[in-house]
Amino acid sequence: MYRDIATTLYKRGAASMDGYEMPRWAWGVFFVNFLIFFPLFLIVSYTFQHVYPTLAIVEDPSPPAYNPVSLNEDGQSIAEDGFATADTAAVSETPAVTSSLRSTHRAVYAIAGWRSLFRGYAAYLFTSVVVSIIATIFVGFGVPSFIGVPLVCVAVAQPYAAWTHIVISTPSPKYFWQRFPPFSRTFRATAAPIVIYAFATELATYLPLFIASVLNMTTWNPKEPNSLPQYNKDDAWKGIVVLLASLTLNVVLTRVQASFLPEDDDTIVPFDRSFGGKVEPAIVGGKGYVNMIDAWKSFSRASWIRLVKLYVKIFLIVVALAFAWVAILIPEYILIANNSRKTGEL
Numbered sequence: 001m002y003r004d005i006a007t008t009l010y011k012r013g014a015a016s017m018d019g020y021e022m023p024r025w026a027w028g029v030f031f032v033n034f035l036i037f038f039p040l041f042l043i044v045s046y047t048f049q050h051v052y053p054t055l056a057i058v059e060d061p062s063p064p065a066y067n068p069v070s071l072n073e074d075g076q077s078i079a080e081d082g083f084a085t086a087d088t089a090a091v092s093e094t095p096a097v098t099s100s101l102r103s104t105h106r107a108v109y110a111i112a113g114w115r116s117l118f119r120g121y122a123a124y125l126f127t128s129v130v131v132s133i134i135a136t137i138f139v140g141f142g143v144p145s146f147i148g149v150p151l152v153c154v155a156v157a158q159p160y161a162a163w164t165h166i167v168i169s170t171p172s173p174k175y176f177w178q179r180f181p182p183f184s185r186t187f188r189a190t191a192a193p194i195v196i197y198a199f200a201t202e203l204a205t206y207l208p209l210f211i212a213s214v215l216n217m218t219t220w221n222p223k224e225p226n227s228l229p230q231y232n233k234d235d236a237w238k239g240i241v242v243l244l245a246s247l248t249l250n251v252v253l254t255r256v257q258a259s260f261l262p263e264d265d266d267t268i269v270p271f272d273r274s275f276g277g278k279v280e281p282a283i284v285g286g287k288g289y290v291n292m293i294d295a296w297k298s299f300s301r302a303s304w305i306r307l308v309k310l311y312v313k314i315f316l317i318v319v320a321l322a323f324a325w326v327a328i329l330i331p332e333y334i335l336i337a338n339n340s341r342k343t344g345e346l
């Protein structure tokens with residue numbers, strides 16, 4: 001939506017320059033803007049809006065304690081009965097990694113520098129391209145969405161799961177496609193979650209639009225790309241309802257996918273693989289994944305508060321970056337317009 005609105009504004013600006021020739025140095029200004037703002041927008045749109053929230057959704061600030069296994073021959077636990085281990089004490093006293101945007105950034109950046117800010121980006125692009133291609137084919141053949149969405153989800157189940165796992169786990173020397181689990185095994189083990197996820201994705205896509213329609217909320221109409229939505233005083237509280245619906249579904253879906261994380265992969269944030277004892281590993285005959293209800297119930301009130309605070313901070317950063325962009329572009333536009341000349345003039 002934002003891209004279409006931006007395109008509309010650009011076309012209006014370009015139309016106002018019809019019949020005028022920009023100075024040659026204007027292209028240098030555009031190039032400098034690109035060098036400055038493209039990395040910033042990329043970090044905000046991907047790292048801040050995808051990576052950091054995913055870590056916050058998965059993190060368990062108080063994972064279940066366990067006693068380290070002793071290597072002594074008697075096989076007794078290192079910890080004595082009635083006494084907490086050092087790990088347990090650390091967990092209870094250490095704040096969550098995603099308790100603040102600064103600590104989240106510090107934890108991610110400490111892994112591999114600036115490259116960690118784009119962890120999983122290759123899998124993200126690959127999944128986006130595959131989804132676009134398959135969706136375009138389905139739309140071309142007129143496949144209904146309630147059929148097409150589950151099929152698309154099955155097709156990208158491996159790369160999408162790989163993206164989630166790469167984001168929340170420690171670095172691996174493997175390429176992202178090497179972390180794809182075998183499709184047949186993945187489908188047999190996660191058939192039910194894939195179907196649930198497919199319908200949940202459909203719900204997450206259309207529920208906010210449905211709610212906005214029921215509430216008579218002003219939305220952008222793709223059939224009229226040149227017409228910007230008019231402001232309505234009631235859109236504020238309606239937008240909050242839509243936002244909460246989207247956020248809830250995003251939390252549930254992300255936690256369901258995180259439950260598929262292979263046992264050999266360690267996470268960069270504390271993570272309760274058992275989801276409060278609801279998940280039984282497949283190696284001992286369990287399903288090996290959490291259902292959507294348990295994924296919802298296992299996300300504590302404190303985690304909700306932590307996630308909402310993170311989203312608020314990210315929103316403020318997005319707004320600040322947008323204002324900075326506009327504050328720079330407007331003077332540049334005026335300067336270029338004042339130094340432009342009509343076509344044909346000497």
